[in-house]
Amino acid sequence: MNRIAAEIVIIGGGPAGMAAAVAAAEVSKSVAVVDDNPRLGGQIWRAELKRTKASAAAKLISAIESGSIRLICNAQVFDVSAGNVLAAATPDGRVEIEYGKLILATGARERFLPFPGWTLPGVFGVGGLQVLVKGGFGVGGKRVVVAGTGPLLLATAEYLRSKGAVVLAIVEQAPPSRIRRLGMELCRRPSKLIQGAVLRAKLIGIPYLTDCWVTSVEGEKCLERVRLQHKGKPESIECDQLACGFHLMPNTELASLLGCDLGDGFVAVDAFQRTSCENVYCAGEPTGIAGLDASLVEGTIAGFAAAGNTDGARALFTDRDRWREFGRVLDRTFELRPELRYLAEDNTIICRCEDVPFAKVKEFDNWRLAKLQTRCGMGPCQGRVCGAAAEFLFGWKTGPVRPPIIPVRSEDL
Ligand SMILES: Cc1cc2nc3c(=O)[nH]c(=O)nc-3n(C[C@H](O)[C@H](O)[C@H](O)COP(=O)(O)OP(=O)(O)OC[C@H]3O[C@@H](n4cnc5c(N)ncnc54)[C@H](O)[C@@H]3O)c2cc1C
Structure with missing residues (x-):
């Protein structure tokens, strides 16, 4: 040692x-x-x-x-x-x-929120897909939808396009009024305004859909189609990959x-x-x-x-x-809309590490009980994904933290 x-x-x-x-x-x-x-x-x-x-x-x-x-x-x-x-x-x-x-x-x-089909191959986190591509994962010619909320959607869409992906749409859950207010706020910060303008110029031709979110994804063995709610109406887009994340x-x-x-x-x-x-x-x-x-x-x-x-x-x-x-x-611009709380269905997986569906988790009143009875949050990510989702879906508090904070080999303990 x-x-x-x-x-x-x-x-x-x-x-x-x-x-x-x-x-x-x-x-x-x-x-x-x-x-x-x-x-x-x-x-x-x-x-x-x-x-x-x-x-x-x-x-x-x-x-x-x-x-x-x-x-x-x-x-x-x-x-x-x-x-x-x-x-x-x-x-x-x-x-x-x-x-x-x-x-x-x-x-x-990244924060992830569960929706039907989110565990299908072809569905990634927004930053997750960006990190994979930085590590050599090819997206050339792939039809990609970038969805969720936050500035990372734009940065990732631009990056994926620069690596040859065909970005079909950027799907932002925030309403247009909040995005406009953010635009006005940027005017007070010239460096951010320039950065935003350059980014938007690089994204010309890609629809930026506000008031829009993924309700489910479908596919036989892997992702084939993304279903959306856009300004109150259902829509769908055929694609190969979905990058979806809800701010950080x-x-x-x-x-x-x-x-x-x-x-x-x-x-x-x-x-x-x-x-x-x-x-x-x-x-x-x-x-x-x-x-x-x-x-x-x-x-x-x-x-x-x-x-x-x-x-x-x-x-x-x-x-x-x-x-x-x-x-x-x-934070104010990209605050999550309440509709996102109701996307998961009973068989939608909440804890990906331990394969725990929504129906099992919702039986409990708090995170501790759900964890003890279902093993939700007890897998390798230690609740980093499902804990944040449970906080939003059920309003639970997820602490306290115990060592080791990441999975380690027994000889390192
Ligand atoms: C997946 C992802 C992609 C992003 N991509 C962009 C982008 O393209 N453009 C953009 O403008 N912003 C991006 N951001 C936001 C950007 O990261 C922030 O705006 C800012 O740069 C964060 O800087 P930081 O130093 O606070 O944190 P980070 O850059 O996150 O650095 C924290 C570092 O600490 C390390 N670390 C954490 N815990 C431990 C531990 N226990 N032991 C050892 N090391 C540890 C992490 O691995 C990481 O290297 C991204 C964020 C995420 C999460």
């Missing part, structure tokens, strides 16, 4: 974690970044970090490569123990990581395990990105879903604050607050 120690340890090598590392390394000579992927970059830059044109990415990479920041990739943190020590599973076995200050930058994941959910499991306070499902932080636990900071999507710019600025504040550069941190408060406000606008 290996043991690693650093004055400042950052969990998560996405934009927030990278920005935190670079800021912290301006002061501290002992900074380490831990990420479960083979390379840095997080969800947005993963696998394409060297090729991305984003100037923020380029700056962060060169700072990290030229600096003394220690990188620990392929390491999934799964437990915490006394004395400021974390346990991580790596291909070479368990590693223990000792920290003086800890910055959590664990990002977010924060990865708060590690913060919960450490005992950090959560408010409304997000990690509660003060102006310096400090959590309720001493010496533990949090930055990026776990504190609120607000996009790349919020993650970068929060990461920088957390890095400065953890390293003792409070003036550097304070200078960024206004910028951070602006992007946080943008996150609240996104």
Whole structure:
């Protein structure tokens, strides 16, 4: 078993974690970044970090490569123990990581909601399909529908089209009035307005259907057809693939395990990105879903604050607050409509890991009972998919989190 120690340890090598590392390394000579992927970059830059044109990415990479920041990739943190020590599973076995200050930058994941047929081959998550294609999965010539809610639909549709997919429609559940309001909000943020306009230009010719959602999908052995509700009327589209996701959910499991306070499902932080636990900071999507710019600025504040550069941190408060406000606008725009609660039928699978249908789960009054009696949420994803769905469908609270927060080999425990 290996043991690693650093004055400042950052969990998560996405934009927030990278920005935190670079800021912290301006002061501290002992900074380490831990990420479960083979390379840095997080969800947005993963696998394409060297090729991305984003100037923020380029700056962060060169700072990290030229600096003394220690990188620990392929390491999934799964437990915490006394004395400021974390346990991580790596291909070479368990590693223990000792920290003086800890910055959590664990990002977010997609939210999935069940509907009849959602387990058919050919149905993917929106970000999931994007990640697969970044990893080499071919979509050339495939007829794809991108559906659900949130800005990721547009980014993914553009990416899939650039890789040769025929994107037939972007299906957004939010009503047009909210999308228009978001458009007006973008006018106050010129960088986002330009980004949005460039994206829309690249998507010309693809219908953007608002007030529209997938009610079911059909196919003999794999997906053949998507059924939609569009402005109150049923419609259907023949296609090969459906990418469907409902905005993002924060990865708060590690913060919960450490005992950090959560408010409304997000990690509660003060102006310096400090959590309720001493010496533990949090930055990026776990504190609120607000996009790349919020993650970068929060990461920088957390890095400065953890390293003792409070003036550097304070200078960024206004910028951070602006992007946080943008996150609240996104939340309002892409709030889920109640109709999505009633799509699942009795035989629709809710927990994919343990094959638990809706009829079994709905017999119970709370998550704990449903889990105990049906094994819902007890599979390899530990409720990351069905827990979020159950919260929306039934209004349940799904905590508490127990170690290991991810499945690990018994010898790593
Ligand atoms: C699937 C997906 C695809 C996305 N694609 C786009 C896109 O194309 N365009 C866009 O603008 N935005 C995209 N986003 C949103 C984007 O990720 C955010 O706006 C922002 O960049 C998040 O940065 P972050 O550093 O907070 O988190 P992330 O980029 O998510 O980075 C968090 C990192 O922490 C790692 N991690 C988490 N838990 C652990 C642990 N226990 N141990 C070790 N490592 C851990 C994760 O694997 C990840 O690498 C996507 C989001 C998701 C979920």
